[in-house]
Amino acid sequence: MIYVFSRDMTERRMLLTVISLEWKEAYCGIGKFTLVAKDTGENALMLRKGNIVHFEGFDGIIKDVSVKKDQITANGYSLAELLNQRTAYNDVVVTSAESGAYDLYTSNRRGLDVETAQPQGFPETCEVSVEKGGTLGDWIEQICSQAGLGFRVTLDERTHQKTLAIYKGEDLTSPTDPASVVFSTARNNLAGLEIEDDGSEFANIAVVKGMGLNDKYVLEIVGEAEGPDRYEIFVDMTSDKQKEEETRFNEYGEEIVEKPAETDGEYRARLAAKGQEALQERVAQTSFSVTVQPTDYGVRYKLGDLVKCYSKKHGIELTARVSEVKYTKDTKKDTLEITLGEPTLTMRKLVKLWQK
Numbered sequence: 001m002i003y004v005f006s007r008d009m010t011e012r013r014m015l016l017t018v019i020s021l022e023w024k025e026a027y028c029g030i031g032k033f034t035l036v037a038k039d040t041g042e043n044a045l046m047l048r049k050g051n052i053v054h055f056e057g058f059d060g061i062i063k064d065v066s067v068k069k070d071q072i073t074a075n076g077y078s079l080a081e082l083l084n085q086r087t088a089y090n091d092v093v094v095t096s097a098e099s100g101a102y103d104l105y106t107s108n109r110r111g112l113d114v115e116t117a118q119p120q121g122f123p124e125t126c127e128v129s130v131e132k133g134g135t136l137g138d139w140i141e142q143i144c145s146q147a148g149l150g151f152r153v154t155l156d157e158r159t160h161q162k163t164l165a166i167y168k169g170e171d172l173t174s175p176t177d178p179a180s181v182v183f184s185t186a187r188n189n190l191a192g193l194e195i196e197d198d199g200s201e202f203a204n205i206a207v208v209k210g211m212g213l214n215d216k217y218v219l220e221i222v223g224e225a226e227g228p229d230r231y232e233i234f235v236d237m238t239s240d241k242q243k244e245e246e247t248r249f250n251e252y253g254e255e256i257v258e259k260p261a262e263t264d265g266e267y268r269a270r271l272a273a274k275g276q277e278a279l280q281e282r283v284a285q286t287s288f289s290v291t292v293q294p295t296d297y298g299v300r301y302k303l304g305d306l307v308k309c310y311s312k313k314h315g316i317e318l319t320a321r322v323s324e325v326k327y328t329k330d331t332k333k334d335t336l337e338i339t340l341g342e343p344t345l346t347m348r349k350l351v352k353l354w355q356k
Contacts, residue, residue, distance in 0.1 A: 002015040325337070
């Protein structure tokens, strides 16, 4: 059943003549939906911009409506879109993900009719520098994305209360846990594996050149690879010289050391840090895509959970999060598509790891 509420929650009606419905839920982001219904007086009354839809555990807000050929098409987003009605007023650095996201919302809520859930005490951390002016939805997405957490705004159909919740998917990857979830070609629930291993920009050794005291060149080598597996890049840091002693004269004309000169060890450490930064930009890009069968979704695993994928043929094992779920319902059939997020990839025997 599909219910539509007025934005002020004073009216509720059930849609009876729905032609099709498609919606996408995101673990760390704002979902969306498209609802197509017959152009009846009842539907035209409720399918209006700003009204709220509630169905199949999904809550959304209508953003635009079009009428064509006796059909009404309503497009919108999940109820977390309400967070984008508020912007951050102040600059703040968020390091504790769950409490930081809640604090950011409550300090910028300004009458928005969304409550916050009871904190679960998740230990995940992040480092997000919130700048005034960005929307709360965007900032909370950044916070949760860094920490591996999800967020959503749900509607209680009975009390009409809307609630922002930060939540965490389960880790279902332990091989010893009978509840673990595995997709593999052998089980016929994984197909369409595509791999792209791009090492064109890869480097694992940084040769950093600096300028020490007395204008002497300093070379700092970052990385340990040797032989044919060694890929070097050059980093020129000669313009960032080793810091000399800083002095000043007091009122008696005496020279006083304000700050001692940077030691050789300190300067080399600074050069090494620059080398590490350069290497982080030159990591080989390994990407993949798979198609998984949505067997047991909602029973054994759900949105946000971590699952395992195996391919014996390619010697690949990967851990990925269920990041999006797309549902399609029409008069002919119902379909469900699962999207896995960015993986932690292990190439076993057959595929070379550029990172080594």
